Amino acid sequence: MNVGFLGELGIRAAFGLSALGAIIGGAVVGMATIGAWKKAIMMKKSPSFLLLAFAGQPFSNTIYGFITMNTLMAAGAAGTLNDFQLLFMGLFAGIGIGSACYVQCCCGAVAGEAFVETGQGYGQYLIIIGICETLALLSMVFTIMYA
Numbered sequence: 135m136n137v138g139f140l141g142e143l144g145i146r147a148a149f150g151l152s153a154l155g156a157i158i159g160g161a162v163v164g165m166a167t168i169g170a171w172k173k174a175i176m177m178k179k180s181p182s183f184l185l186l187a188f189a190g191q192p193f194s195n196t197i198y199g200f201i202t203m204n205t206l207m208a209a210g211a212a213g214t215l216n217d218f219q220l221l222f223m224g225l226f227a228g229i230g231i232g233s234a235c236y237v238q239c240c241c242g243a244v245a246g247e248a249f250v251e252t253g254q255g256y257g258q259y260l261i262i263i264g265i266c267e268t269l270a271l272l273s274m275v276f277t278i279m280y281a
Contacts, residue, residue: 152199155232
């Protein structure tokens with residue numbers, strides 16, 4: 135089947151909006167990580183490289199967007215979804231994945247600051263970040279299930 139403009143827009147939106155959330159969130163968590171390292175140095179503490187786990191979070195969400203885009207592309211080529219379905223599935227999947235990534239990065243920003251100040255709670259912070267990650271995964275999985 136030949137996918138029209140709206141279908142192509144939806145397919146690309148799945149990845150583009152996921153990547154946008156990762157870019158904006160990555161900037162937030164990246165700046166916060168640098169600030170947390172600065173604070174650690176000013177407190178005469180060694181800057182912990184454990185904070186890189188918080189700063190590296192956005193990468194997985196761009197992969198989820200890419201997988202979703204490829205799935206929608208295959209569904210469009212097979213003719214199982216029409217242009218409007220592709221448009222709205224791509225838009226909503228991209229918004230879901232990108233938003234979850236942004237929120238995940240905001241949590242990571244706060245987690246890095248808290249870890250530097252207290253030196254405790256690292257595992258708990260990762261759990262909260264993992265919950266946000268799960269929301270992005272669910273956006274991808276549910277889109278793939280219905281594609």
